[in-house]
Amino acid sequence: MSVRAYRDIMRRKSRQIRVGSVLVGGDAPISVQTMTNTLTTDVKATVEQIKSAEAAGVDIVRVSCPDEESTKALKQIVREVNVPVVADIHFHYKRGIEAAEAGAACLRINPGNIGSSDRVREVVKAAKDNGCSMRIGVNAGSLERELLERYGEPCPEALVESALTHAKILEDHDFREFKISVKASDIFLAVAAYQGLAEACDYPLHIGITEAGGLRTGTVKSSIGLGMLLWSGIGDTVRVSLSAEPAEEVRVGFEMLKSLNLRHRGVNLISCPSCARQNFDVIKTVEALEKRVAHITTPMTVSVIGCVVNGPGEARETMIGLTGGGNNTHMVYMDGEQHHRIKDEDIVEHLGQMIEKRAAELDAADAAAKAKAAATAAE
Structure with missing residues (x-):
């Protein structure tokens, strides 16, 4: 199936x-x-x-x-x-x-x-x-x-x-x-x-x-x-x-x-419940990130996972992903692919800016598609 x-x-x-x-x-x-x-x-x-x-x-x-x-x-x-x-x-x-x-x-x-x-x-x-x-x-x-x-x-x-x-x-x-x-x-x-x-x-x-x-x-x-x-x-x-x-x-x-995949508005944040394997404070990070991107209405999926056990797998299915790593250094994914690394103190603001940028790109693409469709219909 x-x-x-x-x-x-x-x-x-x-x-x-x-x-x-x-x-x-x-x-x-x-x-x-x-x-x-x-x-x-x-x-x-x-x-x-x-x-x-x-x-x-x-x-x-x-x-x-x-x-x-x-x-x-x-x-x-x-x-x-x-x-x-x-x-x-x-x-x-x-x-x-x-x-x-x-x-x-x-x-x-x-x-x-x-x-x-x-x-x-x-x-x-x-x-x-x-x-x-x-x-x-x-x-x-x-x-x-x-x-x-x-x-x-x-x-x-x-x-x-x-x-x-x-x-x-x-x-x-x-x-x-x-x-x-x-x-x-x-x-x-x-x-x-x-x-x-x-x-x-x-x-x-x-x-x-x-x-x-x-x-x-x-x-x-x-x-x-x-x-x-x-x-x-x-x-x-x-x-x-x-x-x-x-x-x-x-x-x-x-x-x-x-x-239920019936309607999408804003960021769908996938995050782990946290455990002893976490390489950063997942709970506080997710709480802060939810507030940071609450103004975003553009539908997108973001994953925040504390370790490498499930992190890479979740990141492959999301637009933006974060997987906790050792030595206070974590991997950021874009569209399922490894993209760059960041430090603990940068997580919330860094991801927030990435989400805002992607939202703007998606909104612009959507507006362009609608304009093209309207122009085609008017011909």
Whole structure:
């Protein structure tokens, strides 16, 4: 079997919708989302938090709109940020209308929760008039009472039925620009629900393990559940729900996609866990190098290995590699070939400058290729 064959992930075929400037579903890249935790009425704090998430690469940001003051603030927030904003609406249909008119790119709303068919029709009209999509967001912690009584507890079948019931309401109002999520804090429940939903419809799926926990525990739980879904081709947009700053959710999301070869952003740093064979302090070096190249968005793979046991083999597979050697002298590799030697004290800054130079070269080549393609298309 070729290396390529076992790395391929066949994504589930889904219809495509638009969230502002971001396409979700179909053949679009899997997008990474987060949600602000500031008061939406505090425009300055909310914009600052979104800007921080933008620096981490976020594609879509959601903000809570529980009251009229928040939807009023939303209008200003949308003007000051560069990514599509999703308005989080729960029960009041007027908030959905206001958010759509304020410039929200998407409404997170469950149509069955906002009242009569007339109210749903008003929200749908506002969404259509303002080019706004929707997300049906089903959560195990807030399932409809009727479903809980019938199924006895939150279960995959109940989550899927709830999602499809809400979807049917929008379909009956001739609205299909929506994505769906069926989240749970229990990994097994969430994965089974998404698997069932993926088989039952072709709408794009927003995947997440809700209320996953703090940075470490939440990352582990999310990686297990979302990793399984993504590996099996399920998921068009992802949010990693952590009790941490939104930008951390974004970074973890991109690392997941990078690990599965689904989307690349920034430096993929391969490093050893360190052992008694190491010829330099691997842990401190990697920590410092990650900070040094955090601003790089160009995809590339770099290896930092403490000794010659696995170092040369890893270096052969990376653009830039470092293998620890004796006498405070280490080998630097370029494109798998030995290139030059450096000393301990030079490692972080030296590699950082090499990575920046290679990123600039790759960006220039990419820009030239795009310009050539555009010129050819114009002929």
